[in-house]
Amino acid sequence: MAPDPRTPVLVGVGQWSNRVDRGEPAVEPVDMMAEALRRAAEDSGAGPRALERADAVRVSRSLSRSYRNPARLVAERLGAAPRDEAVTPVGGNEPQGLVAQASRDVAAGDADIVLICGAEAWRTRSATPRDRREDLGWTTQDDTVSPARQTAPDFRLNHPAEIARQVFAPSQVYALFEHALRAAAERPIDEHLVRISELWARFNAVAVRNPHAWIREPLTAEQIRTPTPDNRWIWWPYTKVMNANNAVEQSAALIVCSADTAAALGVPRDRWVFPRAATRAHDTYIVSHRRDLRSAPALGAAARTLLALAGGVSTDDLAHVDLYSCFPSAVEVAAAEIGLGLDRQLTVTGGLSFAGGPWNNYGTHAIATMAGVLRADPGSLGLVTGVGGYLTKHTLGLYSTEPPPDGFRWADAQEHAEATPTRGLAEEVDGTATVESWVVQHGRDGDAEAVQVACLLDDGRRAWASSDDGDTVAEMRSGAEQVGRVVKIRADGTLSL
Secondary structure, eight states: OOOOTTOEEEEEEEEEEOOGGGTOOOOOHHHHHHHHHHHHHHHHTOTTHHHHTOSEEEEOOOSSSOOSOHHHHHHHHHTOOOSEEEEOOSOTTHHHHHHHHHHHHHHHTSOSEEEEEEEEEHHHHHHSOGGGGGGGOOOOOOTTSOOOEESSOOOOOSOHHHHHTTOOOHHHHHHHHHHHHHHHTTOOHHHHHHHHHHHHHHHHHHHHHOTTOSOOOOOOHHHHHSOOTTSOBSEETOBGGGSOOOOOEEEEEEEEEEHHHHHHTTOOGGGOBEEEEEEEEEOOSSGGGSSOSSOOHHHHHHHHHHHHHTTSOOGGGEEEEEOOOSSHHHHHHHHHHHTOOTTSOOOSSOHHHHTOOOGGGHHHHHHHHHHHHHHTSTTOEEEEEEEETTTTEEEEEEEESSOOTTOOEEEEGGGGSOOSOOSOBOSSOOEEEEEEEEEEEEOTTSOEEEEEEEEEOTTSOEEEEEEOOHHHHHHHTSSOOOTTOEEEEOTTSBEEO
16 A cells, blocks of 8 residues: 555665774765765666755754755755754754654654754864864854754753762763662672673674674673773773764665655655654653662653554564664663563664764664564564663654554654653761762773762752772772762762761
8 A cells, every 4th residue: 555645754774984083084064964864866877856855954953063054065065955944952862853853743744854964074173183173174054044943942960069969971870870870770890891791792703794883893791891901991981982973974764755756756655764753751851850870661652652653663673773882881771661671672773882973873873774674574663762961851652664544743752751850969967878879980090080979868859978098999999888888978079088
């Protein structure tokens, strides 16, 4: 049965890893995006027509280069004249959000072809001194250029009191989540390190087979969890390879159009992948106000809503899954909220540590890879999730080579999520508290330098404390359980055991 002419369909995907680490010349982000879109057009079989006729170009915000209107620059390189030029705010949830919006626009008749793309040249940017970056010759746009429309508003994700206590690095906060969920499971630290290293080894095995992955070197679980000069502790209990790898030069792109446009462009039917349903929701924006540091109830609500929209699909029906994998705790929490076992394969790319973590744009790579997986397994279902912030903003998408029987469906699942703060934040404390979670910061030489602790007061409020005292750091890095321990927080936020 032929799909409705307005059914949105993903017809082309493109990815590119520019291996500057192997001597390839650096390329600026908008040129990388244009190249990924050309690859997507070739993948579709429609060629340049699929690009030149675009109604919209929507870009995942690049952190490597701040353009006033990156969508216009990309369109100019492709010979397109879109009505809509847009860029996302910051967030790993945004690429899946772009596909959902494109699908809604196509289904409503507001667009026939939408181009989605993103790119990062972070290795080049990081290696170039700030005062020399203009020497790269990357494109600049002055204030006479109309800025791109931002697809969603920005939200404050850090409380001033958190920033004052130096609680804001994603690698730090996700490591705090890790200890919290480990302690809730009553699992010893050494045993838990084995568990998450085995999880990451399964991700690595997928990256080894992914031609677009940045790191394809096989790694054992023992290698992943064992600190070395090249794999030092960052925020214990995470080694470097357990962190998202942003030191990449990668681009990815997607072409979404209507079914009748796909047919008119001559896209072969075996290239069609249908977005069947999508949802979004967010957990409490400020981490300090969350009920706990080991769950994401809004993600669970978004997942349940997604499966219901798809006609009562169950997790057993999901043949392929890609969970956003910036850190192990992100995968563990998502799997628990969705109802997926950690022993099944939870990535199609290899994840942000191995396939690559190009800041906001990993999700575009995940969807592009999922499209290839589904084409090779016709009729199966694939789930892709995106995360922004600190397990804060969630987007989920369900895909298949078979069209949705009732058309593409979308919902904001926020009404089903816990959206209100459930804890107060104690900005100033001078007294005792109980450790909720803790992490240990390590320097580039591998030595433990400081501890950061999340605590709960007797009245239920959360408080933050830290210490760089050598004895305190050594004790909290000893491997002994600290969750549940009573400590003292001084007025200046320092921790005393």
